[in-house]
Amino acid sequence: MGEFRMPSLGADMERGTLTRWKVSVGDHVTKGDIIAEVDTDKATMEVEVFETGVIERIVVQEGETVPVGTVLAVLAAGEEGAAAVAPAAVAPPAEEVTPPATRVEASPLARRLAAKLGVDLATVRGSGPQGAITRTDVEGAAAAPEVAPTVPAAMPAPEAETPVPAPAPAPAGAPAPAPAPAVAVAEVPPRPAPTHGADADRRNAMRRATGVLMARSKREIPHYYLGMHLDVSHALRWMEEANLERSVAQRLVPAVLLLKAVGRAARDVPQMNGFWVDDDFHPSDGVHLGVATSLRGGGLIAPAIHDVDQKSLDQLMEDLRDVVERARTGTLRSSQMSDPTLTVTNLGDQGVETVYGVIYAPQVALVGFGRIMERPWAENGLLGVRRVVHTTLSADHRVSDGHIGGRFLAAINRYLQEPASL
């Protein structure tokens, strides 16, 4: 028997609203299937199941808002389920991702403290990686009054239910207009029905959640900041030449090169890649980059691209398009939100030259990229014009210092100077 729980889809998520079940009692599900949709303060997400089995009981109904870790449904390993589970135990799939947030995990220190204080870990919401319960969570649970298992639904209608605008109808024989200060109304396709109240509620909730997390980060993490101007001329020329041979849909964008370079550098300098939990640093085995993505209409979300250092540029490009598209259409999957180990933010498109980032706890570093600009560049006594990006690092002084941070930025630079090897 397994339990399908409300996942932790980010360190700032305390509860979520189960907006839609995609399965019913008796349905057979396979690990990785999307079986529910959950609405958080930031977005609507599709939630995968991490066990194979049969839905035995639905515990939380559509519209209910429950804390992270609450059992949403119970799975039984039926005949089909058992058959599917057994082989997996012998030979786990090669692409299995980091343990899901749906499993209740706790650090050894948290377990010992829970036993000492008489706290039932099953009732505690974890704020660590993948929803793991930390010492702080246990202390909070011991001090706090008992939390009701469910609270009334308070969230607005899910954004994903907002109809996507239909393709533009061809204007009925309308002649091409002369240039005008604004587009003629008749040419403009209909906009989606306004959802001002729901959108405003979502934006407000997102701003509150972001504020809480960032305040915690600035309060608890002793940040330090480094910056380095990187000459990306060679990398961009390489990319532009590579794009000549690609279809439009397969073209690379500079952000993919930057992500891959960060992923490789994070592998080389593990002090940047992991989590600060229970007064200790836990380096991550995988490099899962959170990609800060601005949402149209306001707000920010940082879904994860997994194993960035292991993927080809083509695969990364596909993944980047997928997470950005999903973030902006409210169709992110729970696995894309659960476990980024290092966040990258790129504000170059907005013309920003330098990013001074706030670390996304419990991560321990954030990399910021500004606008790629042509700049005078002196090298070997010669002055030329190069395309340059100001790259910054915000890092946690509990884990690293400026020397290590400098090594990390230098590694990013080194990889960008050899784009063919990315």
Next chain:
Amino acid sequence: MNESDIRATVLGILARIAPEADLTTLDPDVEWQEQLDLDSMNLLSMMVEIEHATGISVPERDYPRVSTLNQCVDYLAGRAAAA
């Protein structure tokens, strides 16, 4: 595909990429990246959809020539006529 069809197609694509935008206020001679807060991923999506809808592949070196609505329509109409 005539110029009117192309304009409607491009506006339809913009409406999908920036659904919250009021395209009736779009100045056809001002860069849409600035007016609609588009980023590089949005622009790539636009180029993919333009190719899908018109069959015209816009090379990267021509991106500066399609950065406003009027520029884009003129460019695509010219390419369509030359094909």
